[in-house]
Amino acid sequence: MEKTLDLKYTFTEKKDTRSGFGDGLLEAGRRNPNVVGLCADLTGSLKMNAFEKEFPERFFQVGIAEANMIGLAAGMTIGGKIPFTGTFANFSTGRVYDQIRQSVAYSEKNVKICASHAGLTLGEDGATHQILEDVGMMKMLPNMTVIVPCDYNQTKAATLALVNHVGPAYLRFGRPSWPIFTPADQKFEIGKAIKMIEGTDVTIFATGHLVWEAIVAEAMLREEGISAEVINIHTIKPLDEEAILTSISKTGCAVSAEEHQINGGLGDSIAQVLARKQPSPLELIGVNDSFGESGTPTQLLEKYGLNAENIVKAAKRAIARK
Amino acid sequence: MEKQSIDQLKQICSQVRRDCLRMVHAVQSGHPGAALGLTEYFVGLYFNEMKHDNKFNMDGKGEDLFFLSNGHVSALWYSVLARCGYFNTEELGTFRKLNSRLQGHPATHEGLPGIRIASGSLGQGLSVAIGAAQTKKLNNDDKLVYVMMGDGEQQEGQVWEAAMYASHHKVDNLIAAIDYNGQQIDGPTSKVMDLLNLRSKYEAFGWEVIDIKEGNDMASVVEGMAKAKSLTGKGKPVMILLYTEMGYGVDFMVGTHKWHGVAPNDEQLANALGQLEETLGDY
Structure with a gap:
């Protein structure tokens, strides 16, 4: 695919x-x-x-x-x-x-x-x-x-x-x-999120390995006529609130994506920012209150709902809630 | 700071004990027992043994460093630091009170001079001291690192991780000491969780172990510290088993775990202070 x-x-x-x-x-x-x-x-x-x-x-x-x-x-x-x-x-x-x-x-x-x-x-x-x-x-x-x-x-x-x-x-x-999809000579600024792809309908805030899944998800959404913005939040703390709020002001809804429990992860931090500053629909991709198990990385991301296909579904849910 | 005579050190001990009791009494909380038991060792370290600078610098390059792992002895450490001039003795009156730099357990967070790491959760100080000692070696700094632990604290697993590491890595610029008073919160260590033969244990872990049998006798403490120092630089970490009596110096507090974390009332304080000469002036 x-x-x-x-x-x-x-x-x-x-x-x-x-x-x-x-x-x-x-x-x-x-x-x-x-x-x-x-x-x-x-x-x-x-x-x-x-x-x-x-x-x-x-x-x-x-x-x-x-x-x-x-x-x-x-x-x-x-x-x-x-x-x-x-x-x-x-x-x-x-x-x-x-x-x-x-x-x-x-x-x-x-x-x-x-x-x-x-x-x-x-x-x-x-x-x-x-x-x-x-x-x-x-x-x-x-x-x-x-x-x-x-x-x-x-x-x-x-x-x-x-x-x-x-x-x-x-x-x-x-x-x-x-x-490996980011440049070798990149400037890395702690606490400063990186906008990977511009979009207008929904923002995907991703971290770690799931930034790649978000990039795949953006292409899948684009095929269906949905414009997704992808932001790489490499620093969970301190969180780049400005980048989050700027993007959400434009798109009006978001998905967070991380290889972590939903409870306590990046999505949870973003939810706090949105609740305080700009309430907006947010769908959280992550492991939902369970432990993992043995398997290949690809199999596990699929079974626990963390891959690009799941980000696409979550993006549509977020848009529908606008 | 010039080295003090044994008589001078004894006088300082008397004042430090008064400070500890008055601090704990004033806020009706704290840990007088082990503080009184360790007074000779702390006074010996700071007024005689260590080369240190009361114009505090966190990195402590070119100085001997001290770490307190059993942080509940904080009142004693604060008193000794203040009496050495790290900060004003009046500040002792803020011990354990809101907005004080003299937290219940020692911390760097409030910027109190003389403290280089927080302690209180037991078992961590030996690891920290070993790390600081290895940095001294990397920096070609020939000064020593001292660390104090409790005997009950030996029940923590991290202590033995650190003990194993220190001999493997030949951390021989380190003098650790255990406050061997045989007491912990729930009672005698022999009943709570028997330490059995600590000397054999540390020797089996590759340490040089010495005893200070009279840990509340100033001359014995000073002599033991000198002996410990003579054993550094020979490829092994050095351990002092410091035999002390909890509550030493106050007749009704001595030798029992009951005063581990209990403050004296007004009457008890007056009685205790009556047994300890005011030598340097109360804060």
Whole structure:
């Protein structure tokens, strides 16, 4: 189906977003001698090997001990280091929530919590590893910045941007190979949404892997004569309220799309903005109060209602409610 | 700050104990027991052992650093910091009150000089101290990092994650101490969750372990700290098992967990202060 679509963005290569992190971290290490890396026995999975090889004295293997890793990282900031911690999203957040809350967020430490294998697209490992609540937990913490980039290039750009951002941050990315459709030389501004496609009938606010699904959905909607605007919200917190309100003023309705629980995710944040500033129809695409399961990423996005076809249906529902 | 004689340190201890009791009494909340038990160690650290600057800088480069993991001992830390000149002693009167920098448990959030990380939720301080010690190594800073933990706190799993890490990574610029008073909120540690042989445990984790058997005797504390320092730089993290008595210095508070988190009433305060000489002037 995708082959026949007239997509506004195309790709020649697929790559995992975690490789964008790994390559970004290596570049960050070269640019700034204060960047240090910590990993809890997942160096290969997080693509931190290149950093470890080039900067062995600035890489710290923590073993399977995530709580300790967060504390270490907080301590390392005292004296000017910029620690990037790496493990799966599940072990980066839920397992260590109290450590992040006290030693990082409340203490305002310059720690970058970098989390891979987030969401359903982790795939076959199943629900124990497919965390769908991490964005909610992290965005509730005062002082915490939350970033969910959409492809390899954007993840690399986000990683580099975090070096110059002072304060606690959560960077969420994933496992599967995914289209690379944003430019390699993109400017990444934390907190600044990116308008991917102009449209007039409905806005699709998407984050992470689902930005690609939103781009596919836009082409499908266009075939039916519906003009959709696609906005890439890579920073969930602080949220770019201005971009949201500007777009909704034009289109009058919206769909949010994310690989996360609806409760606590991007859609929930957008709903708050709309309720306070400009009440408008909003349909929320995300996992609806359930755990995931084993399967391929494509199968899971379909079963849990997160793919382009579901975004199209949601867009029509939103338009009908105007 | 010039090193103080044992007699001078004892005098400071008496005043610090008065401060702690008056702070907790004034707001009728806080944790006097462990604060009184750890007074000699804190006074020894800040007035004798550590090289530190009361013109506070968060990064603390070129200084010895101290982290408090069992944050409920906050009254003691605040008193010692104020008596060292990090902030005015009058501010001790704001302890645990609204809009104070002296939060119930220590925090950086309000900008109180001398505090480098929040603590209160137990088990996190050892990890933080190890991280800070590794940054000192990366920065070619030869000063030391100190951390205090509670004995009940040893029941937290994160402590052992950190213990394993510190020896593996040869963090030998670290002196940790455990307030070995044998008490926790629900009663004696031996009844709540027995720690058994802490020395053997830390030795098995690859640490150098020393005892300060008389943790409320100023001379023993100073001597033990010097010994601990002599063991740094040899490839192993150093642990002090600091034997203290909860509530030390006040006869009706000593040796019981009952004063862990209870404030004295007016009469009890008067009785307690009668046992402690005012040496530096009450705030």
